[in-house]
Amino acid sequence: MSRDRQKRVQVRKAGRTARRPAAVLAVLIAAFAVFLTACTSTGGASGAQPAPVTKDDLQLVMVIRTYATPYEAELVKGAQAYADHVGIPLKVITTDGDSQKQLSLVKAALAGDKKSIVSINVNQSSDTPAIVNAVQQAGGYITTLWNKHDEVKAYDFAPNWVAHVSFDGRDDGYETAKEMMDKVGSGGVVALQGILDNLPASQRYEGFQRALSESPNVTMLDQQVASWDRSKSYQVTQTLLTKYGTQIKGIWAADDAMALGAITAVQEANRPDIVISSSSNGVHDAFQAVKDGTLFNTYASDQYYTGALGLALGYQAATGELDVTKMTNEQRQFYAAGDLVDANNVDKYLTPPDLAALMNELDTDVFARIAKPID
Amino acid sequence: MTNVASPPATGAPHVQVTAKRRRSAAPGSQLGPPIALVVLFVAFSIAADGFLTVGNLQTLLDQAAIPLIVAMGLTLVILTGSIDLSVEGVMAGCCLTFTLLGLNSQNGLDLGYWAIPIAVAVGTAFGFFAGWVHVTFKLPSFMVTLGTWSIGLGLATVLYGSDTPKMLDERLLGLTAGTILGIPKSLIIAAIVVALAWAVSRYTRLGRYAYGIGGDEAVTALSGVNVSRYKIGVFAFAGTCFGIAGVLGATRLGVGDVAVGQGYLFLGISAVVLGGTLLSGGRGGMLQSLIGVAILVVLGNGLILIGASVYWQKGIQAAVIIVAVTLTGWSSRRRLRVIK
Numbered sequence A: 001m002s003r004d005r006q007k008r009v010q011v012r013k014a015g016r017t018a019r020r021p022a023a024v025l026a027v028l029i030a031a032f033a034v035f036l037t038a039c040t041s042t043g044g045a046s047g048a049q050p051a052p053v054t055k056d057d058l059q060l061v062m063v064i065r066t067y068a069t070p071y072e073a074e075l076v077k078g079a080q081a082y083a084d085h086v087g088i089p090l091k092v093i094t095t096d097g098d099s100q101k102q103l104s105l106v107k108a109a110l111a112g113d114k115k116s117i118v119s120i121n122v123n124q125s126s127d128t129p130a131i132v133n134a135v136q137q138a139g140g141y142i143t144t145l146w147n148k149h150d151e152v153k154a155y156d157f158a159p160n161w162v163a164h165v166s167f168d169g170r171d172d173g174y175e176t177a178k179e180m181m182d183k184v185g186s187g188g189v190v191a192l193q194g195i196l197d198n199l200p201a202s203q204r205y206e207g208f209q210r211a212l213s214e215s216p217n218v219t220m221l222d223q224q225v226a227s228w229d230r231s232k233s234y235q236v237t238q239t240l241l242t243k244y245g246t247q248i249k250g251i252w253a254a255d256d257a258m259a260l261g262a263i264t265a266v267q268e269a270n271r272p273d274i275v276i277s278s279s280s281n282g283v284h285d286a287f288q289a290v291k292d293g294t295l296f297n298t299y300a301s302d303q304y305y306t307g308a309l310g311l312a313l314g315y316q317a318a319t320g321e322l323d324v325t326k327m328t329n330e331q332r333q334f335y336a337a338g339d340l341v342d343a344n345n346v347d348k349y350l351t352p353p354d355l356a357a358l359m360n361e362l363d364t365d366v367f368a369r370i371a372k373p374i375d
Numbered sequence B: 001m002t003n004v005a006s007p008p009a010t011g012a013p014h015v016q017v018t019a020k021r022r023r024s025a026a027p028g029s030q031l032g033p034p035i036a037l038v039v040l041f042v043a044f045s046i047a048a049d050g051f052l053t054v055g056n057l058q059t060l061l062d063q064a065a066i067p068l069i070v071a072m073g074l075t076l077v078i079l080t081g082s083i084d085l086s087v088e089g090v091m092a093g094c095c096l097t098f099t100l101l102g103l104n105s106q107n108g109l110d111l112g113y114w115a116i117p118i119a120v121a122v123g124t125a126f127g128f129f130a131g132w133v134h135v136t137f138k139l140p141s142f143m144v145t146l147g148t149w150s151i152g153l154g155l156a157t158v159l160y161g162s163d164t165p166k167m168l169d170e171r172l173l174g175l176t177a178g179t180i181l182g183i184p185k186s187l188i189i190a191a192i193v194v195a196l197a198w199a200v201s202r203y204t205r206l207g208r209y210a211y212g213i214g215g216d217e218a219v220t221a222l223s224g225v226n227v228s229r230y231k232i233g234v235f236a237f238a239g240t241c242f243g244i245a246g247v248l249g250a251t252r253l254g255v256g257d258v259a260v261g262q263g264y265l266f267l268g269i270s271a272v273v274l275g276g277t278l279l280s281g282g283r284g285g286m287l288q289s290l291i292g293v294a295i296l297v298v299l300g301n302g303l304i305l306i307g308a309s310v311y312w313q314k315g316i317q318a319a320v321i322i323v324a325v326t327l328t329g330w331s332s333r334r335r336l337r338v339i340k
Helices: A002-048 A070-086 A099-110 A125-137 A169-184 A199-213 A230-247 A256-268 A284-292 A303-319 A355-364 B007-025 B027-047 B054-079 B087-101 B112-136 B141-160 B185-203 B205-215 B217-222 B227-253 B264-275 B286-305 B310-332
Strands: A058-064 A090-094 A115-121 A141-145 A161-166 A187-193 A218-225 A248-253 A275-278 A297-300 A333-336 A339-342 A370-373
Touching (some): A058 A070, A058 A099, A058 A303, A070 A115, A070 A256, A070 A303, A070 A355, A090 A099, A099 A115, A099 A125, A115 A125, A115 A303, A125 A141, A125 A161, A141 A303, A161 A303, A169 A187, A169 A199, A169 A248, A169 A297, A187 A230, A187 A256, A199 A218, A218 A248, A218 B310, A230 B054, A230 B286, A248 A256, A256 A275, A256 A284, A256 B227, A284 A297, A284 A339, B027 B286, B027 B310, B054 B227, B054 B264, B054 B286, B087 B141, B087 B227, B087 B264, B112 B227, B185 B227, B185 B286, B205 B227, B264 B286, B264 B310, B286 B310
Parallel strands (some): A058 A090, A115 A141, A141 A161, A161 A333, A187 A218, A187 A248, A248 A275
Antiparallel strands (some): A297 A339, A333 A370
């Protein structure tokens, strides 16, 4: 019996010593949680009633997928130019195309005591509301680019979501494909699509199909997915060229990267007669290809402008220059104007844009390039 | 005691016996993949216009080159029972290293052909690093190589800078384009890699011990083999293969592309498993993986030629992979009682 009791006491003691570090840990966690709530509650309070602030209280945040695509690298150059222009440091966040990572990194960036002005190339349409809510809770301002669901309207949200800006893929797709088909005249063309469940991809293909319906002598031989990927596009084009051979007179790609991959395959197959058209973005390499004559056309969405605009809207809202509550629905979410680029006008795109003029434009009329509302 | 006295002497025969017995255990499973390949090939030849043409066969061979090289590296790692997920990152890192060392649009360097061995050595270094971390800190290989993937991508992103680096050296650009006697140059390079990989797996200690480690690591270690050293060697071999694949990808597109390896991880592992190499290690081989790659490349090409809807292609491809893997493992399903 006594031995039994001894054992029990030992066990109890052992339990207590084991529990002690756990208790310390629990206290620490609780303290940390209190600290965190204290931090976030101050952020939340200021978020309820946004008031104009000075430059020192602000930080600029640009969220992209990766630096390593020409499109996003140029986007950052535009954002950096705006940051230099207003004299506020720019923080660039890369998400590697991971929506979860995107949300947690944005939240981490918001956690500081400076008010954040966020411009984001949204990874997926479904991410937008969560990101916007996080920024709103922290009392920052956000402009979203490219992706959001149609039923989510920026103007239904608090003024912290200043605007949503995109480019209408239906216009790019139509204009580039139509010009290519007119050049081809008659014969077969193929289309290279982006990732299928992606809004710009489906919009651009819609534009392509409209052009096709208006070109009775042109037939679509095939359409394949090359997932915005240069290598994939090269391989798919290789296969299509062996399948259709001389029947192919034209290739339309939904973006520059895929068009550039197609150009490599076409050059290897020694088919300079094929007219290659790119639906969007107008990155430097694509302009150079237009100049060289290997790419027939592309569509410039001016990354420098887009990168700077995303921050300009938020900055002007934060400083009170722009009263978001008085903005029209069209100003809260709009398609910006792009430009069809071919051999006739490519020269002016070969050099980077005049950044001083761009800053001047954004200072005087931030809405100068609205093409139409997003409905 | 005798084991300790003369490790290689006792280690090698034991391993050989294990490998031989294991390979002869299920003769039926070895015939599955080649039959699948022949069936697919015949089916597409009949159903798809333009499949059985010289042009398309050349395209097929060219498209098989990079997956083959990747699969060789993966096979040896998988034979040891480990996995290497770093393919895409290492390819990207080596692709950018190669592009920036030869004459290019970004910096003043012009190392000519030297860019090739240096870039491939970067791949070897990545593999060595992954293997070393794996055995030294006893971390699961999938975790370590997942990290190596990101490091490779990170290196590539840093090297990329703010504009796509373009290769300007005509010698390097023309290296893999075109054909010799009707065979794509890229495939000739891949064939050399396959031959070397096969020789390594067959005639070197590295290859033989890889089978042994995959068959039963504890027994191999007990028989005196320095398992850690050979494991590092296996990862370094895989990294070397990924490096070659990255360089090949660069010469093909003529630019340093961070996305150069995209899709090769899934393709590579599928090909290895499809060929009949067990993910648990110990059984399989380079030539089996060769068949696996051939099946997947023929499938991808054939589905486009046959005019399969783009919405269905991925699904069909995946379904064929699952069916083929099931058939490959059919004869051994009784012996494998635990599947993870």
